[in-house]
Amino acid sequence: MIRLGISVEGATEREFVSRLLQPHLAEFGLAVTAVDLRGNVSLDKIRTVLPALLGGFQFISTLYDFYGFKGRDERSIDQLEVAIGELVDVAQRTRLIPYVQRYEFEALLFAVPQQAVAWLQGSAAQLEEMQQAVRRSGSPELVNDSYETSPSHRMQKLFAGYDKKLHGPEIVELAGLAAIRKTCPRFDAWVSRLEILARTE
Numbered sequence: 001m002i003r004l005g006i007s008v009e010g011a012t013e014r015e016f017v018s019r020l021l022q023p024h025l026a027e028f029g030l031a032v033t034a035v036d037l038r039g040n041v042s043l044d045k046i047r048t049v050l051p052a053l054l055g056g057f058q059f060i061s062t063l064y065d066f067y068g069f070k071g072r073d074e075r076s077i078d079q080l081e082v083a084i085g086e087l088v089d090v091a092q093r094t095r096l097i098p099y100v101q102r103y104e105f106e107a108l109l110f111a112v113p114q115q116a117v118a119w120l121q122g123s124a125a126q127l128e129e130m131q132q133a134v135r136r137s138g139s140p141e142l143v144n145d146s147y148e149t150s151p152s153h154r155m156q157k158l159f160a161g162y163d164k165k166l167h168g169p170e171i172v173e174l175a176g177l178a179a180i181r182k183t184c185p186r187f188d189a190w191v192s193r194l195e196i197l198a199r200t201e
Contacts, residue, residue, distance in 0.1 A: 001031040002198050005057035007049060009064045010039045012105050015169035017063065020177055021191070029198035033057070042070035047087045054092055059197050061097040061190075065104045067150050077102050097197075099190040102141045105168055106151030110140035111183045112175035119171045120159045129158060141184050 004025065008014050017034035025032050035053060037045065041064045053060045062084060066077045075083060077100050084098035101107065109116045113130035117123070133154060137143045143151050155162045172180060181188035 001026075001029055002059065003057045004030045004032045004059045004061065004194065004197060005053050006032060006034050007037055007046070007053060007060065007062045007064075008034045009037055009041050009105075011036065011165045012168050013063045015165070016105065016172060019169050019173045021194075024177055024191075025194055028195045030194065034063075037064075040070060041065070041068070043083055043087065044071070046084060050088055050096075054088065054095065059095050059097065061194060062099050063105075064100050066100050067103040067145055067152075069100065097190075097193055102186055103143070103145045104151045106155050106164070107140050107143055108172050108180050108184060108187065109155060109168060110134050110143050110151060111180045112171065115175040115179075116155075116171050119174055120162060120167060122159060126158050130154075139183065139185075141186050 006017050006021070008017055014034040014036045017032060022032040022034075035049070037049065046062070046064075050060070066072070066080065069080065072080055080100050081098040084100075085093055085096055088096055110130055110133060113127055113134070116130065117127040120126075133143050133149075134140050143149070143154070147153065152164060155164075177191065181191060
């Protein structure tokens with residue numbers, strides 16, 4: 001098995017990796033471990049954890065939210081991933097697969113609104129509001145990058161009992177990776193890159 005460490009933003013992403021990515025990628029010959037950065041993600045903070053990750057795993061990836069990424073300045077999401085890659089020596093860069101989620105983990109919930117509403121015991125009106133947000137944005141991955149309308153704030157506004165750490169991973173586990181990948185091409189491309197890692201060894 002190829003050892004893959006995924007540096008994650010916090011508890012929600014850690015649970016997601018453990019519940020969904022770990023069993024899925026095991027089928028591709030990857031032993032996956034989530035390493036929790038415990039929030040406040042920045043390039044400086046990532047730089048401090050990379051040496052230990054490089055020492056402990058054959059490959060490393062990341063799962064951080066673009067929304068709330070500290071000190072991203074004017075970088076686009078793609079530029080931010082490039083900047084993460086440049087934190088390691090050139091010789092090590094083939095071992096690092098930077099991924100930043102557009103715009104938050106909760107975007108994945110907007111890919112499967114029926115499951116989200118069912119799990120949270122919501123209403124038809126709440127389902128319609130989630131679906132409208134996707135239609136207006138053009139994709140679950142484009143719901144979106146401001147304080148009032150980011151995916152997590154939308155979920156908290158829609159569902160008073162929504163608990164990010166508890167409900168997010170539960171809903172995506174219920175829906176399954178295939179359903180999420182179908183409407184989240186950026187996320188799908190990342191998972192596809194991870195799937196082929198075993199073939200590179």
